[in-house]
Amino acid sequence: MAILKAFKAVRPRKDIACKVAELPYDVMNSEEAREIAKDNIYSFLHVDKAEIDLDKNIDIYDGKVYEKANENLNKMIKDNILVQDEKNNLYIYKLTMNGKSQTGVVGCTSVDEYLNDKIKKHEYTRKDKEQDRINHVDICDANTGPIFLTYRYNDKISSIINNWVKKEPVYDFTAADGVKHQVWVIEDDETIENICELFRKVDALYIADGHHRAASAVKVAIKRRRENPNYSGNEEFNFFLSVLFPDSDLNIIDYNRVVKDLNGLSAEKYISEVSKKFDVEIYKGQGPFKPSHKGTYGMYMGRKWYKLTAKEGTYDPVDPVERLDVSILQNNLLGPILGIDDPRTNDRISFVGGIRGLVELEKRVEREDKGVAFSMYPTTLDELMSIADAGKVMPPKSTWFEPKLRSGLFVHKLK
Structure with missing residues (x-):
């Protein structure tokens, strides 16, 4: 069983999505982020790498960095750069690089399934990096970057997705690195329920990339549960932002x-x-x-x-x-x-x-x-899944996935 939940995404206006979307925070340093975002007020790096808007000598783990990230996120919402959808939806995110595409479903997955190893891991996390994202998620009150999950190919899920992407996408742009990004919004409640029901029959989800983001989201949920002992389990903090791709679409490079x-x-x-x-x-x-x-x-x-x-x-x-x-x-x-x-x-x-x-x-x-x-x-996806199924851990730096999911196209608010 794999729980997939629709949510009200906070996402960019259509006309500026290409200016908002950025590579993940952990593939660049602060200096590189400053250079990328220096002439772009829309860049999501102002949220994910908020130290770029503070003194260059600041410690990137300083509390002021997380407060600035929260301030910048709220300002982007106030300025109508990011807008929250009015109802719970699922989304489709398609990335195309060098002629090869991967198409995933964007939704929220379950903290409890992570804790129960229904969402399987293959890497250890580092405490310092984990704490960084815990602070970021908790203070921003949001998952700002998606977890990259995979599952074994399911023809019924793929059939629904393939039919939906025949419609016009809400976002369609090619980034500076040549990767094409397209997004569709699934607003139809019947289709949403069909997809969620099909995922309930999927045996397991696997973290392809984003172990630190996932672990941090879960630690924030545990913290919120302690603060709210009468929680029902349906609160948004019990779920984290994910993109789920079939294994047949993915490409691990050396x-x-x-x-x-x-x-x-x-x-x-x-x-x-x-x-x-x-x-x-x-x-x-x-x-x-x-x-x-x-x-x-x-x-x-x-x-x-x-x-x-x-x-x-x-x-x-x-x-x-x-x-x-x-x-x-x-x-x-x-x-x-x-x-x-x-x-x-x-x-x-x-x-x-x-x-x-x-x-x-x-x-x-x-x-x-x-x-x-x-x-x-390159390590193969079959090897990754076999190791995760065995409850074992890969050596560090065993996998490199391309293309990278962009941050800023979807934000999941925790309340």
Whole structure:
């Protein structure tokens, strides 16, 4: 069972939706956000990265930042930049990148289903990042960014969605990065109930992206429940903003690694150690080496690309986490050879989403002139779901989803 709830979205006027919508707060730093929003009073970064409207030296976790976010959100509503719908609706959100589309249903999902693991996770969250969003949600009294959920394809749900998107969208624009965004409003109560009933027959939902946003929304709900011991369970704070996409629509791209140095090893000794667990060959093709199947890796060092192939016996084929390519690399190379004990906290490793291209790996290695980079084969959605179903957790930086959902197109008020 998956609970999906219609809600009264706070959303942009049609004529300025393209100016409001922005990438998620966590894919940019404060300086980048200031640059993006500096000439755009409509930018939702004034809410999601409110430090851009305060002194440049302010701590991004300062209470003033959250108060400013709330002030800016209320001002956008007062100024009619954002308008709340008069009735509970569902919405359809379609994103198209490089000719491939993904189409999801926008609604609210259940805090209790998150707590009961009907909404399944595959990542740990960091307390500092979680607390940041707890403060943001609580003080703004709203979910300002959607949780990216997926579910196993359901032909009846897709049939309803495919018929609805034949209508004219309320929003239709292409962002600066070339991604096309379209939104439809489902106002028909019968259609809303049909969709919600079909989701009640879905076994589970999976968090694809947005673990910190989801965990924070749930912590705020728990706080509100303590403050309101007679809560009924129907209050808006018991639900959080989500976009639900069928797994057949989604695209995970590679999430690559760069290590600053060889952990004190010479290049010859390093290659010798790597060769114990991987077959190593110099790549003689054109350009960077991009793995085309599991168990293979590109490695860039000394201005050369190498192809690595994991040898037999380097992982447990039964364990869904241990057989991930990111785990094989971590357990057989990054940890024991390069000394990256905890990739979550070690400052010698960085991660580069494949959207930036493999040439970015070359640039980063050549900047240091003594490091090494690894191009990865993408984790699959089946692997993600298998790990979540097993109640296990993926290694950090295992998945990178594109395109990114825009913030500002939908806001869910908690009361």
